[in-house]
Amino acid sequence: MMSDVFYYNTHLHITTWVIGIILFLVVLNLLKKSNEKAAKITHMVLRLFYLFIIITGxxxxxxxxxxxxxSLFTESVVKSLAGVWVIGAMEMVLGATKRGKSAFAGWLQLIIALILVLALGFGKLQLGILP
Ligand code: HEM
Known part of the structure; x- marks a missing residue:
């Protein structure tokens, strides 16, 4: 049934970005501990999950x-672009941390993009967790 496809699709999308955020935090910790090899491998897995997030989205x-x-069309486009922005900001934070530079600009963008994505995804757009 078509509605079943949509149902699993929302769950799949949520699953991919939750795992993505966890992997992001793991890579960040590995970088801070200067565990470069483990950070590199986990970062590769994270990049694979970026792909899953974008495909499911x-x-x-x-x-x-x-x-x-x-407005529904506009909001869904803004939500989607903000989703891509979250991924870009995560890469900025990881890149700056890896090079030992200030990651402030990346964190600021990550927070703004995440607020946008959560407000539009959970608050405004209507598919919901159990459509
Ligand atoms: C890390 C990045 C992302 C996060 C944290 C995120 C978060 C979310 C959240 C919280 C929802 C609402 C789920 C629900 O209502 O059950 C959602 C739905 C959605 N996302 Fe994403 N998303 C991300 C990336 C993307 C990308 C890259 C795209 C597009 C290419 C996208 C497109 C969508 C669409 C179209 C929906 C359905 C909106 C709805 O009616 O709820 N997302 N996402």
Whole structure:
């Protein structure tokens, strides 16, 4: 049934970004401990999860919002772009930490993008956890 596809799709998307955030924190810790080899491998796995996050998010968008009208369409596009922004900001934080530079700009962007994504994803857009 089509609705089953949407149901599992939202869960799959949430699963991928929750794992992504956990992996991000693990890589950050490994970098701080100067465990370079483990950080490199975990970072590669994290980048694979970026791909899963984008694919599941894009599927949600094409299946549910590509034909939507008005504010729903706009909000879903902003939500999706903010999702890509979260990934970019995570890479900025990891890159700066790895080079021993200040990661402030990355953290600031990560927080703003995360607030946008959570507010639009959970608060505004309507698929919900149990659609
Ligand atoms: C780390 C990055 C991301 C995070 C933290 C995130 C977070 C979320 C959250 C919290 C929801 C709401 C789930 C629900 O209502 O059950 C959601 C749904 C969604 N996400 Fe993402 N997302 C990310 C990346 C992306 C990307 C890259 C795209 C697009 C390419 C995307 C597109 C969507 C769409 C279309 C929905 C459905 C909106 C709805 O009706 O709830 N997301 N995401």
């Amino acid at each position: 894009a599927l949600l968008w094409f299946n549910n919002y590509s034909q939507a009208g008005g």
